[in-house]
Amino acid sequence: MKRERSTVVEPERTLPVRTNCDVAVVGGGPAGIAAAIAAARNGASTVLIERYGALGGLATGGLIILLLTLDDGTGRQVIAGLCQEMIDRLHARGATVQPPAELWGSEDAEQVEAYSRWGLVWGRNPAVVRNAVAYDPEEFRAIANDMVTQSGATLLLHAWGARAVVTDGRIDYVAIESKSGREAIRAQVFIDASGDGDVFASAGAPFEAVEVHPWLWFRMAGVTDADAAVHAARHGVFKTPPGEGRILAPWGAAGRIDRQISAIDVADLTHAEIECRRMVMAEADRLKREVPGFEQAFITDIASQLGITESRRLLGSAVLRRDQANQRLAGVIARTGNWTKAGMTYDIPFAALHTPAIDNLLAAGRCISVDHRVHHATKEIPACFATGEAAGTAAALAARKGIAPAALDVPTLQRQLLRQGAILDL
Ligand SMILES: Cc1cc2nc3c(=O)[nH]c(=O)nc-3n(C[C@H](O)[C@H](O)[C@H](O)COP(=O)(O)OP(=O)(O)OC[C@H]3O[C@@H](n4cnc5c(N)ncnc54)[C@H](O)[C@@H]3O)c2cc1C
Structure with missing residues (x-):
């Protein structure tokens, strides 16, 4: 009888190098879009690799078309930068519903009820109107295409980041699979914005993974x-x-x-x-x-993409923990509120985006290094924009200097993020 084999050995093969660039971003959701734009605007030759035919990830394909939240729940905006630029462009197209600034933090029952009907108020005790935005996903996709291509980044749609190949603690190349076959993308810095941590897992970096209930909006x-x-x-x-x-x-x-x-x-x-x-x-x-x-x-x-709140999370140089809520952290590169808890914020440190395991790798978006409770806040779309923008900016600065992102001077990175419109309240 023929014995069933449980494994096979892939023959060695030579791959064409499609791109040799400064920064390669895998995943074109909110985090990857922001990372690619930020890297390219900071002068890095950048490629953005997305497995599907459109940008936006869960924020479009998942029909999760609610930006929750850009404020701290007491009326203060805490996220701006590229997320705000996306909102401004959506506004200009008449594609949004957003409470006016004078209502942010309001407990007025009538206003809370009115904006609850748009899905913009979550959390009770107290329920407050937040700086949150309902939007049209097709407008988001078109604007994302414009912002990415206008930044100078090269966009590769219909391309899967399949495998990260590591030499001496650095990713040498990421193999992509597409209708063009298997090809190599070489870069000085790689950003994992796949949501699921496909790149850091393939590169051998440590991570945590959880199972969740899936949704389909x-x-x-x-x-x-x-x-x-x-x-x-x-x-x-x-x-x-x-x-x-x-x-x-x-x-x-x-x-x-x-x-x-x-x-x-x-x-x-x-x-x-x-x-x-x-x-x-x-x-x-x-x-x-x-x-x-x-x-x-x-x-x-x-939705063309299942709603997956959580899968892999990087165990990075630092893991942002629940007990660090409302603490001001020196290494902050993005701040976020908590969509269900008015008055709660997290400072996301740069060390939550990198790992001692791989020199030239950053994570952005919902797979960054935070604990399960903090993930509830940092996975939200505005926070993913913010960590993406920080990762892209850091990658460009590191590539320019020819150093590992973790070796960057964080105050220099913070100053650049502030110039770009990030809110860090240093
Ligand atoms: C049920 C549910 C409800 C939510 N509600 C809200 C809400 O109301 N408001 C809010 O702000 N947030 C909400 N979120 C969170 C938010 O939608 C996501 O956490 C956020 O979109 C994550 O952004 P990201 O860029 O990190 O990842 P994703 O949006 O997942 O994007 C990842 C991208 O990478 C691509 N990709 C993945 N693997 C590869 C690969 N190997 N190669 C190439 N490309 C790849 C994917 O196709 C995708 O485009 C919700 C999430 C869920 C699941």
């Missing part, structure tokens, strides 16, 4: 009097730009699938896609059947 149109319909649904649906008659069903169905999944396991991902989609169809039917205003409604889009 969706939108419907044809809702009669969306305001009343959202009220009638009680919870689980929000009004959403760009126009009347549209709703966003966050979290997908009202229930959860049968189990938590690993977002870095292909069988689990497949199970989640099938189950979540089945539940979305059932939920849309339920809304049409049971909730006044939904009788003529129809699904316009179901």
